[in-house]
Amino acid sequence: MLSASDGRSRSDGTERDPLTGALSRAWLDDVLAEQVAAARETGRPLSVAVLDLDYFKSVNDAYGHRRGDRVLRALVERLQANIRRTDRLFRIGGDEFVLVLPGTSAAQASAIAARLLAEVETMPFEGDPPLTLSLSLGIATFPDDAETPNALLDIADRRRFAAKRAGRGRALTREGVVLPASAPGTQGDAATAGRAGEADLIGRQTEVSEILERLGRARLLTLTGPAGVGKTGLARHIMELLRGAFADGVVYLPLAHVVEPSMVPAVLSAALGFGVPTGQRNREPPAEVLRAREQLVVIDHFDRLRDAAPLLTELLAVAPGLKILVTCRRPLRLYGEHVYPVPPLAVGDTETAPAVALFLARASVRSSSNAPVGEAVAALCARLGGLPLAIELAAAWTARYPVEDLLASLPGGGEPGEEVNPGDALRDLLDWSYRVLTPEQRRRWTRLAVFAGGWSVEAARAVVEEPPATAPEVEAALDALAEVGLIRPVSDAANPPRFTMPGAIREAALARLEVTGEADVIHARHAAWYLTLAETAFAHHRGADHKRWLDRLDEEYDNLRGALGHALAKGDITTAARLGAVLWRFWERRGWAAEGREWLASILEHRMALPPEIEAEVLNGAGVLAWFQGDLEEARDRLEASLAISSRLGDAAAMARDLNNLGLVLRQQGDYAAAEAHFTRCLEVQRSAGDAWGQSITLGNLAELAVLQGDGPAARRMAGECLAITRDVDDQRLRALALCTTGVVLLDQGETESARTALGECLALAESLADPRTTARCLTGLGVVALMQRRSAAAADLLGRALDLWSQIGDRAGLLESLSGLAGVAGTSGNVLDAARLYGAVDAMHRGAGVHEPLLLRRALERVEAGIKVQVSPEAWSASWGEGQALTLEQALALAREVAGREASAD
CATH class of the missing domain: 1.25.40.10 (Tetratricopeptide repeat domain)
Known part of the structure; x- marks a missing residue:
């Protein structure tokens, strides 16, 4: 935990850190105290960020401290170039920094963090080879988060660690996660998600509070309700609110386009990061990987996969720290399941009524001369049963039709107190939408339903359009469908145009495609x-x-x-x-x-x-x-x-x-x-x-x-x-x-x-290529190098990371190699009997798991083991080695992680 009283006094340090040029740690206490006092007096906000480089130890381990020092100097240059003259950057040790941001709200600090994340992540650090690195930041704001210097630092520091657990390369504030401003593939999605998120949350404060309360006492909570009621939006908002509340973060798993229940175990395996044990393809989750998890898993669109639901019970049985939030139109009917029916939006005759507020918010972004009329809007929202997706679709049509015309075109009057089935309301609106489209637009909309997840203009041109349609013509046609809400754009100016279709609308379009008789032809083109x-x-x-x-x-x-x-x-x-x-x-x-x-x-x-x-x-x-x-x-x-x-x-x-x-x-x-x-x-x-x-x-x-x-x-x-x-x-x-x-x-x-040099260059390449297997092999090799060079803390960090990757991949030989390396860490740091237990466990599992091949690094590992065994009597070694023979893989992994954590803490 950081503290504003932990630094040296101002008199025994220089103003600048001699290595990086950032302000010295010795000045942090006084500067932060002065800024908190000024913020309290003026009523202006103050934000504090604690940040560090992700996996910076690997840079030192792989390339040496001189390369690491160059990286730190370059980092400070980048950070200083992207903050204001009034902001203050302090180096507090190693690769850790504190950024004091006077007059900065939480929202403004988030924008600064997004810019800094992008500045570091998108430009490799010079050298041979160039290094692509990322930051993790935690941000706290006065007075919303805390009102004292120590408390601000403590909260920001805890959020920094939570940002690492959530995946690194991000910042965490009281509002949730901040990603790099220019992260590839995220900018457009983030923009779209933001608009959708705002709509999903209009009038949903009560639902959010109730879901959070139920999730606090339930391990399995299912949000139910008709298509278009907003289950996904609520689930994603809950996920962001709780992202920093779980030690192992939050996992979002959309299943809308998983085609068979038999695929669910494999998809869960990949998303949760546990591999398939030797000799198995489709099986129950392994307890040894999940036992210690503290994680929220959000599983979206379980509707067509209900036969796989018992797997969720198995997950919860082996992982007591796991919570699962599911969206499904109907309850899963599992033991221990809590169900929260998501209601439609409340309907009323004022602009503050949730359904009306959503309609007005959506209609306001359309350039239309047909300005919404208060009474007609309320009646239309009532006719649509308060269903958010139907309301958004109707609002989109106001760019072409007055609200009164829309209301008059739908069956039923939507009178106060009249019962309206939301599913019927959406179907009626989609039927009307289909009728007012041109024949060409009808054909295009129904054909677009073959796409799952999204599509590019290029794909639409090949699958949906007839020659000789040009790309600009196709893009204009897609924009026209997006204007009336039947499809949605999901990209920005930095990326090629891309579109998607809301799930409930896609279902209706697919049904119409079947009626046209051309479904097989379009699926074949797809x-x-x-x-x-x-x-x-x-x-x-x-x-x-x-x-x-x-x-x-x-x-x-x-x-x-x-x-x-x-x-x-x-x-x-x-x-x-x-x-x-x-x-x-x-x-x-x-x-x-x-x-x-x-x-x-x-x-x-x-x-x-x-x-x-x-x-x-x-x-x-x-x-x-x-x-x-x-x-x-x-x-x-x-x-x-x-x-x-x-x-x-x-x-x-x-x-x-x-x-x-x-x-x-x-x-x-x-x-x-x-x-x-x-x-x-x-x-x-x-x-x-x-x-x-x-x-x-x-x-x-x-x-x-x-x-x-x-x-x-x-x-x-x-x-x-x-x-x-x-x-x-x-x-x-x-x-x-x-x-x-x-x-x-x-x-x-x-x-x-020489091995360290080769493996270090390999690690940089493997991580930049997102190659988990080669990354795990490099981490294992570098860990053994550090072990042989008696750098126990570095070995513990590298081998612990390798152990996690091998567990996710499901490679038993790699897992045993990392376990053997951590046995060496235990022995070289004085825990000789723990080392013997781990060596015994590795031997038993190697012989009993069908891993016939000796460990590739066995000679290096055997040299380490030989130096450890002589530290105790043969009898003591044999007894502990025998205890290790009886350990399960779960127990051996727990012991190895304890060893790695203990050594890291000692460092």
Whole structure:
């Protein structure tokens, strides 16, 4: 906890921090006390921000303190350039700073924070390699949050830590989370969400208070009500209010476009960050990962997935610190479920009535000469049953029709006291909307319903429009539908135009599309468009642009799910298979491996209907995802079947792919001779084809196999060849993999400083590429380097982070390697018996979990273990080691995290 009385007196420090040029910690107490006194006297606000760089220890660990010092100096230059002359920046230690903002309200401080976050995150720090870093900030404001200097610092500091738990790269204020002002992909969504959020909250103060109160005493709360009543908006607002209240943050999981209940476990797995244990694909959540969670999970649109609802009970059973907020039109009918029916907005005849206030707020943003009339507005809101979505849609139409005309066009009078079914009201308004559209607009609106999640102008032109429509013509047509509320824009001037359709409106449009008889044709166009997108992205998996294409698939994932689901439902197995064959890399690299296995398993149920080359692609993807999650038997079966087909077809590229992937499985099963034969044959095929990229991958796998076999010279030679190839290939991920292999080889041979350099460069690349597996491998290697250099605090931090990532990925071998490293941390910091327990647990789990492959870093870890064992008697070591043999994975993880936390606190 920070305190304004913790610093040195002003007389024994200089004004400026000598390293960074920020004000010295010694001056903070007096300056903050003076500013609080001035704010109290003048009545002006005062804000205080506590901030630091995320993962700054990794910079020092990977590149040394001189590089870290340069980063800090550059950081202060950036911060000073983006604050006012009256603001004061203090360095209080390490990478931690305090920013005092006189005359600044909470809202103004949020704007400053958004600018600072963007300034740091969007411009890499110079050096080799350039480093992309982020900030976490906590903000407190006088007098709303606190009225004394110490209390302001304490609240801001606690919010800084909460911002880290919520995901880093953000600020936290009393109003909620602040993201970077120019964060890619967030600006347009944030703007749209803000408008929607304001509408959702008009007249909802009572509901918000009641939901918060019920959630305080319930672990599972379901918001129910008809489509369009505002369940999603309320849930998202509650999520933002509580974002800093849970130690592990808040997770938002929209399920509107998940097509099957069987997919829910995999989607939950990816969202909550727990991997699939060895040999399993679709199962109950693992207690060892979730037991200690303190988290709010907001699950939106559970309506079509109610068969998966019992999984929520299982989650709550294994994670006592978990709370779940669900939106669904009807209760889930689970034990322990609390239900909150979200009511329509109250209707009245004054502007303060919630329904009327919403209508006026929405109508005011439309440029219309048909100004709303008070009595007619109240009557129209009553006719619409107070349903927010219907009210917003009606308000949008005021740009073209007077309110009286709208009211007269709807059946029923909306008289005071008259019962109105909100669902009927929305349907009536949509029927009227359809009638007043032109034939061309009707056709366009119903066709647009095939899109799930959103679409670009380019996609609409290909799927919905008839040639020769130009992009400007299509954009103008979409804008016209957006003006009357049937679709919504979700992007800003900084991004290409994008649109979406509210769920309840989309349901009505889909029903009309079926009536037109052209639904199958439009769905086929939709699938063809997204198949082309996925195949193009797959073609770029080698090269500098692969991350950009992965990001594109992320943006369109709801549409890709929709195309897959519709193709399978209609029996178009070839289209589904072609999609699955090119999406497996995306599923692997973006954490959707469990869901991907479900899709591919469904496709392979019809494998006899597939062309052999596509069947082989699907089998390969299924095999890689099974290997990724530790299901070695399934992985081997799938990959051997793929190799048999590729060999029969004489497809050299496919054969090389299958040989390499099968070699990885064989290596992990401990069959080194077979693995080496597969890698060697793969390398021959790649050299014949001149495939430099593939050769680098295979040489890296051979180098690591040589490490496992104890052949140091061969490992070094092949790692050198692997890395040399990347100098001529413009592919950052390929270079990251080569650097990781190089670091492993150097570490195995005891060259810790050289290993640290290679792994540090790899870590920077892996984190910038959002590659969790390579990031985890680098963190593990750097942790072992720090351990061997007796930097226990750094080792604890690095290995603790690696442990969390391996747990999320579900990689048992990586998890055991990190556990073994943390055993070394315990031993080198004096907790020798805890070390023995962890070593015993690692041994038992390694033998009992089907992990046949020895740990890749075992020689470095064994050197550490040997130095620890001699500190106690053989009897004491043996007894504690035996206790570790009996530990469950959950218990071993808890002990390891305790070790990491203890060492970090000591630092």
